Amino acid sequence: xxxxxxxxxxxxxxxxxxxxxxxxxxxxxxxxxxxxxxxxxxxxxxxxxxxxxxxxxxxxxxxxxxxxxxxxxxxxxxxxxxxxxxxxxxxxxxxxxxxxxxxxxxxxxxxxxxxxxxxxxxxxxxxxxxxxxxxxxxxxxxxxxxxxxxxxxxxxxxxxxxxxxxxxxxxxxxxxxxxxxxxxxxxxxxxxxxxxxxxxxxxxxxxxxxxxxxxxxxxxxxxxxxxxxxxxxxxxxxxxxxxxxxxxxxxxxxxxxxxxxxxxxxxxxxxxxxxxxxxxxxxxxxxxxxxxxxxxxxxxxxxxxxxxxxxxxxxxxxxxxxxxxxxxxxxxxxxxxxxxxxxxxxxxx
DNA sequence: CAATCGCTTCACT
DNA sequence: CTAACGAGTGAAGCGATTG
Numbered sequence: 001x002x003x004x005x006x007x008x009x010x011x012x013x014x015x016x017x018x019x020x021x022x023x024x025x026x027x028x029x030x031x032x033x034x035x036x037x038x039x040x041x042x043x044x045x046x047x048x049x050x051x052x053x054x055x056x057x058x059x060x061x062x063x064x065x066x067x068x069x070x071x072x073x074x075x076x077x078x079x080x081x082x083x084x085x086x087x088x089x090x091x092x093x094x095x096x097x098x099x100x101x102x103x104x105x106x107x108x109x110x111x112x113x114x115x116x117x118x119x120x121x122x123x124x125x126x127x128x129x130x131x132x133x134x135x136x137x138x139x140x141x142x143x144x145x146x147x148x149x150x151x152x153x154x155x156x157x158x159x160x161x162x163x164x165x166x167x168x169x170x171x172x173x174x175x176x177x178x179x180x181x182x183x184x185x186x187x188x189x190x191x192x193x194x195x196x197x198x199x200x201x202x203x204x205x206x207x208x209x210x211x212x213x214x215x216x217x218x219x220x221x222x223x224x225x226x227x228x229x230x231x232x233x234x235x236x237x238x239x240x241x242x243x244x245x246x247x248x249x250x251x252x253x254x255x256x257x258x259x260x261x262x263x264x265x266x267x268x269x270x271x272x273x274x275x276x277x278x279x280x281x282x283x284x285x286x287x288x289x290x291x292x293x294x295x296x297x298x299x300x301x302x303x304x305x306x307x308x309x310x311x312x313x314x315x316x317x318x319x320x321x322x323x324x325x326x327x328x329x330x331x332x333x334x335x336x337x338x339x340x341x342x343x344x345x346x347x348x349x
Numbered sequence: 350c351a352a353t354c355g356c357t358t359c360a361c362t
Numbered sequence: 363c364t365a366a367c368g369a370g371t372g373a374a375g376c377g378a379t380t381g
Binding site for chain 3: 033042061103216217244247293331333335
């Protein structure tokens with residue numbers, strides 16, 4: 001099975017350059033930042049000029065500013081990025097192959113048993129069309145499965161197009177470090193490193209039984225991938241599994257009014273999105289991060305599906321009564337899950 | 350024993 | 363000076379429970 005994997009380059013920042021051409025060529029970031037404390041957030045994405053300074057996603061804004069004195073800052077505009085993402089999605093899907101969108105700016109296209117030369121041509125034409133009709137750069141990887149195509153894509157950034165056919169896959173994987181495998185991030189690679197497994201090579205030779213014992217399901221996945229065997233298929237999207245909003249706050253211990261106000265606001269935003277997507281939900285979850293950064297979640301599953309804004313609000317407020325009144329609150333979130341699409345075609349339960 | 354529940358952990362951008 | 367820096371969105375995994 002041959003998969004073409006498309007990943008936009010520095011997506012949010014590229015979108016901003018598209019509508020603010022004056023930003024291009026100068027280092028800037030798109031970053032989260034609570035309104036009351038500017039520059040208190042983290043970097044979400046940055047352009048390549050900023051990357052030259054060592055700035056990257058998730059870096060605290062304060063640190064990024066230390067690395068680059070006159071770093072530009074743009075607040076995120078999710079609705080705008082969603083709009084561009086929708087155009088991209090239509091463009092990619094118009095080619096007629098099974099397509100999965102992995103995130104707002106990533107697409108996996110299953111071209112079946114198409115040969116590599118032909119797949120390369122197709123990828124080249126997609127890349128050119130993304131550039132000409134959307135105006136944005138992207139990178140495309142092609143290989144014998146979704147996970148491998150994504151890894152090839154990552155290795156070709158930015159503005160690249162790279163093919164690693166099946167026979168060359170083991171050679172490609174050999175030089176990789178474990179955190180080059182999608183789904184293996186900071187925690188998992190740290191644990192693997194502590195076991196002496198820092199490269200895909202070593203991971204491939206580790207005992208599968210041991211990996212499953214240590215990592216459960218993920219252990220199976222990492223062992224398979226390290227050995228060049230794909231586990232993931234390209235699956236047409238079925239719709240979101242959950243919808244949530246969260247926000248950093250500064251709420252003093254026991255301030256029930258502030259707590260309730262924030263919960264009310266977040267619930268309203270979630271309800272708006274529920275309506276916009278035309279879904280029903282059955283589960284409501286709140287998330288609380290206390291002053292010491294410990295996170296707690298509380299959830300309730302109703303005995304029926306609903307799209308009622310009042311139910312989101314009432315349930316979230318009820319759950320918020322369980323918040324520890326002796327602790328300051330750092331962050332709050334409201335989320336609904338167990339979704340079904342309201343109109344016609346079913347999504348996932 | 351399979352589905353569901355409540356909750357935690359993790360990976361991204 | 364190993365302390366301080368720390369957003370938002372979403373999925374997956376896991377142990378317990380339930381029918």
